[in-house]
Amino acid sequence: MKNLTFLPLLCLLALSACKEPETPAVVIRPAQVWTVSDHASGSSNITYSGETKARVEADLAFRVGGKVIARNVEVGDTVTAGQVLASLDTTDLNLNTSSARASLAAAEADFSHAKTELARVNTLHRQQFIGQAALDNAQAAHDATAAKVAAAKAQLKLSGNQAGYTELRAEQAGIMTQVNIEAGQVVAAGTPVARIAYEGAREIHIRVGETTAQTLQTGALTDIKLWSQPDKLFQGKVREISPTTDATRSFLVKISVLNPPAELRLGVTADVSFANINNAASRWLPASALFQQGQQTAVWVVNDDNKVQLQPVTISTFHEAGVTVTGLPTGTKVIAAGVHKLSNGQTINPIPYDGKAGV
Numbered sequence: 001m002k003n004l005t006f007l008p009l010l011c012l013l014a015l016s017a018c019k020e021p022e023t024p025a026v027v028i029r030p031a032q033v034w035t036v037s038d039h040a041s042g043s044s045n046i047t048y049s050g051e052t053k054a055r056v057e058a059d060l061a062f063r064v065g066g067k068v069i070a071r072n073v074e075v076g077d078t079v080t081a082g083q084v085l086a087s088l089d090t091t092d093l094n095l096n097t098s099s100a101r102a103s104l105a106a107a108e109a110d111f112s113h114a115k116t117e118l119a120r121v122n123t124l125h126r127q128q129f130i131g132q133a134a135l136d137n138a139q140a141a142h143d144a145t146a147a148k149v150a151a152a153k154a155q156l157k158l159s160g161n162q163a164g165y166t167e168l169r170a171e172q173a174g175i176m177t178q179v180n181i182e183a184g185q186v187v188a189a190g191t192p193v194a195r196i197a198y199e200g201a202r203e204i205h206i207r208v209g210e211t212t213a214q215t216l217q218t219g220a221l222t223d224i225k226l227w228s229q230p231d232k233l234f235q236g237k238v239r240e241i242s243p244t245t246d247a248t249r250s251f252l253v254k255i256s257v258l259n260p261p262a263e264l265r266l267g268v269t270a271d272v273s274f275a276n277i278n279n280a281a282s283r284w285l286p287a288s289a290l291f292q293q294g295q296q297t298a299v300w301v302v303n304d305d306n307k308v309q310l311q312p313v314t315i316s317t318f319h320e321a322g323v324t325v326t327g328l329p330t331g332t333k334v335i336a337a338g339v340h341k342l343s344n345g346q347t348i349n350p351i352p353y354d355g356k357a358g359v
Contacts, residue, residue, distance in 0.1 A: 031348040033302055034336035036283045036328050046317050046324075050206035050255070052226075052268040054197030057177070062088060063165040065189045068181050073194070075179050079170045085194060086181060088166035097159040104152035111145035118142040174198040175266060202257055202264045204236060206272050207250035211282065211316035211326055213241060216274070222255055223273040228265075235259050236272060282316045282324040286353065290315075290323065291339040299328070300335035300342055307347050308335060 066088035073085050121138040124130045178195035187193055204224060208216065222236040235258040242252040255272055257264065290313075291298050297315055300308040313327040328334070335342060336353040 028347050028349050029341075030351050031302075031308075031335050031342070032337040032353040033333050033350040034286060034289060034353045036285070036330055036332040036334065046212070047271050047273045048206040048208060050204040050270050050272050052202055052264060052266055052270060053205050053254075054174070054199075054266060055201040055203050055254075055256070056198045058171070058196055058198065059192035060085065060168060060170075060194040060196060061190050061192050062086075062168055062187060063189060064088070064093065064162050065187060066090075066092070066166060068183050068185045068187060071179065071181055071183055073176050073179060075176055077176045078173075079176060079196070080173050081170060083170045084167050085170060085176075085179075086168045088187075090163055090166050093159065093163040093166060097156070097163055100152065100156040100159040104149070104156050107145065107148040107152040111142075111149045114138075114142040114145040168193070170196060172198045177266065197266055202260055202266075203239060204255040204257065204270045204272055206253050206255065207246070207248060208253055209250060209315050209317055210245075211314065211324075212274075213251035213253070216241060216253065220274065223275075224255065224257060225271045225273075226261075226264075227269040227271070229261065232261070234261070282326055283328045283330070284322055284324050285328075285334065286322045286336045286355075289334050289336045289339065297325075299325075300339055301328075302333040302335065302348065302350060305347070306350060307345055308342055309344055 068086060069089050070087040071085075072083075072087075073079060079085065118138045118141070121130065121135050125132070125135045174196045176194060177197050179193070181187060181193040216238060218238050218241060220238045222238065224234040224236045226232070226234070236255040237258055238253060239256045240254040245251055285299065289299050291300060291310065293310055293312070296312050298310045298312045301311045302308055311327070313325040316324040316326055333350065335348070342348070
């Protein structure tokens with residue numbers, strides 16, 4: 001009778017053991033989505049931040065090597081044309097000059113002897129006491145010593161010039177932007193030891209993306225605002241567009257300031273605005289939508305079944321609130337935030353972008 005009591009319990013345990021385990025439900029995460037529109041940005045103007053530079057700058061170096069005995073300027077000093085910036089020890093060069101002067105004296109003595117000997121041999125030849133060969137030898141000795149005198153004079157002049165090269169002078173008036181030497185330092189000839197920004201025209205240097213560089217043209221007019229004078233508007237003109245990118249993968253653009261203020265200091269930050277240079281294929285995106293895939297910039301595109309996949313894009317311009325890119329048709333839906341939390345083919349629950357970087 002007791003065995004019959006446990007029979008229903010055993011049946012229940014057997015049925016529960018045969019039941020398959022439940023598969024956990026797939027969680028579909030919400031993701032903020034931005035829909036690409038025809039408007040490249042909220043404004044027709046594109047603004048870049050840049051830095052004020054001198055139109056002409058030069059690296060300065062000694063034309064001879066030696067030990068620095070004096071440094072006469074500091075970074076930021078205003079210098080005049082011909083001003084001595086630094087000096088080298090002249091002891092060795094003065095010895096070279098003395099040696100060259102002694103060599104010249106010896107060469108002149110040999111030339112004087114050869115000249116006298118040529119005159120004597122020429123007289124004997126006219127009197128037919130010696131032959132033509134003796135006269136030719138005397139003439140050759142005369143010419144050789146004359147050449148040695150010329151070489152010695154050139155060496156003496158070179159030594160004198162090198163002694164003068166021990167003073168580093170400013171070719172034009174300007175401002176010292178770098179000084180890389182100290183007294184007691186030994187420098188080699190041609191090694192840059194200072195940098196000077198010459199007086200004259202000032203310009204703004206900015207860096208732009210590939211699309212903007214292709215659209216922008218030399219001579220294009222710009223508006224310039226200095227951060228130190230935000231209430232004033234200055235005019236600029238594109239003077240030069242670099243044909244290649246630099247380490248930042250951007251193109252350097254130099255803007256001449258047409259109506260600069262009375263004193264435009266070097267290094268002042270400025271905003272340069274271009275009107276209507278957007279590429280027709282450029283589209284504005286929040287900066288948080290960008291995803292770096294190796295060396296290629298990309299975005300997560302949402303297809304019709306709410307699955308995401310990476311699509312490469314090209315950045316045209318960086319803005320304060322976002323970027324403009326090419327490679328996306330109007331109406332494309334892209335993930336606008338949390339791009340580093342996704343995987344290819346993942347299904348998401350799209351929600352409108354709220355302007356915040358987090359999901």
